[in-house]
Amino acid sequence: MDRIGDNLSVRLYHDHPYQNQFTAKVVRSWTEGSKHFAVLSQTLFYPSAGGQPHDTGTLGNVRVTEVYEESKASGDVVHVLTGPLIAGDKVEGQIDWARRYRLMQRHTAQHILSQAFLRAGGWETVAVNLTSPVCTIDFSSEPQEEVARQAEALAAWAVYAASPIKQFWVDQGELHNFPLRRPPKVSGKIRLVEIEGWDLAACGGTHLKNSAEAGPIKLLKHERYKGGTRVYFVAGWEALEDYSQKHLVLASLAEKFSAPALEIEKPIANQAGEIFRLKGENMALRDELAERIMRELLALSPGLTIAAEVPGVVLEAVGKRLSEWPGVLAFLVSPGEDKARLVLTKHPGRSEQLDALWKEILEPLGARGGGKDIKLGVLPAGAIHAALEEFRKQLPRSIRPTP
């Protein structure tokens, strides 16, 4: 068993990383708002520290949602609970093993990778984040593809070597006997973690008992970060899940494109090219259609007051063109399933006020929308004919543009 500093909690997770049940006495308990807290005589619950997230689980019949150290290094382990526990009571604890095992895989893989990058390129680990399945390690060195590729291969060999992992305590004064990957951040009694023949580091986290359990370890990408490099990786079950998910996506794409999975980029690139070409063609056709419809409407409306239905694909384009035609006032509508889209616009030479027309004719029919020189909006589908009628009735006279 080990105690750190003067705190009361015995941290069982250090010596028993593979145990998931324990019994303890509630030493202290308190409540703040809807949250309940407890400190135990001993605990298997790992508190968030060193980049490794906390455990979850149950104490008696209340859930443990969060675990933290009350203050750095010498602090008690505080369990945040969904219900109260009573000081002095005995309580059965159970940690969520599936979660913890994944955290140990992430964490052990990080040790393996930190050493792999050190060997491959002399890269020093600056920070780690193990809070989600895609973990990161930040290094102080500039990105280098070759180093990443080599480190990944070295990490795979470290996994295949199936090296035993030991965790033990030494006094600060004995540290010179141990070739640590990086100096410890704490003083006094130091906990060391050794992956036999591979890595030796000071660490207070939970680790696997054998490097083989951390595999597979897969680098996903690396990028420039704060003057160094951030490396993204997945490990263990989560690497397998990542592979499975990506395989499913790739297999489904391969089927859709009737191509071998590893040659899928070519048909996708071909399709993207085709879409680009069709978009250009489509735009030209729309322009042509809008132009033709505009000329038809002008020919049919010698008074230049236009109220008409037009196809939805060119509604705005026809409206825009008409707004630039001297003397025009246009109300265009395009029927949809339950709503019709509309455009109300005019040439600046017309004296009518669009706001007033909107208010008098369209608003009472349930139109909604806005805009200044070109008003866009929607109208209930049933009101299309009434709206067209109103415009034809109220604006019957032609107002010729002044040349």
Ligand SMILES: [Zn+2]
């Ligand atoms: Zn560690």
